[in-house]
Amino acid sequence: MSLPHLLLCSVAIFCVLYAPQPLLSLFAQHYQITPAKAGMLMSVTMLPLAVAPICYGLIFTNRNPLKIIKTVMLLLALCCIGFAYNGQFEWMLAIRFAEGLLLPAALTAMTGYLGRTYQHNQLKRTMSWYIGSTIAGGYLGRTLAANFSVWFNWQSFYLLNAVTLALLAWWIKPKHAQLVHSTARRPLAYLKPLKQANLLSLYGAVFCMFFCFAALLNFLPFILSNDYQISDPRLIGWVYTGYLIGACLSLFTPLLSKLSNSMWQILSGLFAVYCLTIVGMLWHHFWLFLALFTLFCACMFMIHASAAPLANQLSKAEATVTNGAYVSFYYCGGALGSYLPGLIYQRWGLVYFLLSILLVCSGGLLLVWRNHRRGLSGKTARPRESH
Numbered sequence: 001m002s003l004p005h006l007l008l009c010s011v012a013i014f015c016v017l018y019a020p021q022p023l024l025s026l027f028a029q030h031y032q033i034t035p036a037k038a039g040m041l042m043s044v045t046m047l048p049l050a051v052a053p054i055c056y057g058l059i060f061t062n063r064n065p066l067k068i069i070k071t072v073m074l075l076l077a078l079c080c081i082g083f084a085y086n087g088q089f090e091w092m093l094a095i096r097f098a099e100g101l102l103l104p105a106a107l108t109a110m111t112g113y114l115g116r117t118y119q120h121n122q123l124k125r126t127m128s129w130y131i132g133s134t135i136a137g138g139y140l141g142r143t144l145a146a147n148f149s150v151w152f153n154w155q156s157f158y159l160l161n162a163v164t165l166a167l168l169a170w171w172i173k174p175k176h177a178q179l180v181h182s183t184a185r186r187p188l189a190y191l192k193p194l195k196q197a198n199l200l201s202l203y204g205a206v207f208c209m210f211f212c213f214a215a216l217l218n219f220l221p222f223i224l225s226n227d228y229q230i231s232d233p234r235l236i237g238w239v240y241t242g243y244l245i246g247a248c249l250s251l252f253t254p255l256l257s258k259l260s261n262s263m264w265q266i267l268s269g270l271f272a273v274y275c276l277t278i279v280g281m282l283w284h285h286f287w288l289f290l291a292l293f294t295l296f297c298a299c300m301f302m303i304h305a306s307a308a309p310l311a312n313q314l315s316k317a318e319a320t321v322t323n324g325a326y327v328s329f330y331y332c333g334g335a336l337g338s339y340l341p342g343l344i345y346q347r348w349g350l351v352y353f354l355l356s357i358l359l360v361c362s363g364g365l366l367l368v369w370r371n372h373r374r375g376l377s378g379k380t381a382r383p384r385e386s387h
Contacts, residue, residue: 006114007133009069009106009168011137012168018141018142021042021221035219041093042334044096047097051332052100066173069109069172072103077161077165079095080162080165082095084155112323127308128253198374202311204363205368206303206326206364207330207333208364209307211360212274213337214338215337215356216296219342223345241294242298245297264368274300278358278361281293284350341353341356
């Protein structure tokens with residue numbers, strides 16, 4: 001499977017995950033529900049994403065990742081059609097939960113395939129491209145879903161994405177996958193290499209990073225409509241352009257290693273700026289909010305693009321297990337971040353909402369800074385051995 005093909009598949013898959021986000025206020029009005037309940041369309045999808053990847057990482061160690069990706073994409077296409085033609089909110093939640101079970105299978109297979117196929121500097125570059133594709137998919141999913149809801153109807157984008165998923169899946173040739181054969185027989189034998197203090201700290205920081213990101217992105221439509229009086233879905237969709245700028249910046253993340261020999265120091269600096277953007281949003285000014293939102297997105301993407309290859313370098317576990325655990329921590333933060341801060345927002349407002357995510361973001365900064373202070377620099381991490 002060529003890298004461009006895999007990246008296109010990643011874009012289409014992430015469109016499935018994030019398409020409902022700019023439509024949450026529309027769904028809230030249509031079904032007469034609270035913002036937090038509307039946000040459950042994201043939470044119920046991210047909840048399986050928080051648990052399933054580590055399980056899939058164990059299951060997929062000796063299986064063909066391309067066959068998994070192909071099957072999952074076809075099933076996601078069916079889910080898109082079901083979501084578009086369903087008229088009850090409870091059934092929409094059920095379909096989103098099913099998508100949440102399918103998505104981590106594709107993501108774990110993709111990252112595992114990259115971890116098996118590429119090594120060392122090639123792995124850093126391809127992982128940065130992969131993360132860039134996930135960002136592009138998130139941006140296109142949000143923006144096109146919002147605009148299609150005005151140009152045609154929101155269901156039309158889901159039908160378009162279903163066709164795209166099916167065509168890209170048909171193009172996958174599973175026989176070209178690289179297979180591995182591990183000597184481990186029990187799940188604990190696969191998981192044992194993950195019990196490294198620096199790796200667990202990195203996973204914890206990734207949890208904090210995506211908790212904050214999911215919180216702000218999930219409730220952005222409500223913040224824009226309630227606090228900045230912007231209700232047009234098209235304008236809300238275009239605010240996510242800050243997401244696209246971050247995608248471009250994340251491609252240059254490997255160049256950050258030239259600024260410092262310690263990846264922990266680089267991550268500490270990125271987390272510090274990440275925190276400062278949240279602090280700046282406390283000033284109620286739309287254009288300042290928009291600029292800080294763009295910087296906020298860029299920081300998150302660069303942290304993600306730095307942390308993902310670092311996890312592969314630090315870990316001595318098999319690639320699917322390492323990346324499955326990474327995805328689990330990542331989306332565990334997303335599942336909680338897409339719901340809990342919403343309860344704070346709808347009861348106490350924007351200021352307390354921002355303070356709550358600032359507290360979590362500071363926790364991520366503390367975790368990476370502690371590793372930097374201990375001298376556990378990224379340059380000392382041995383590349384993960386091939387299995």
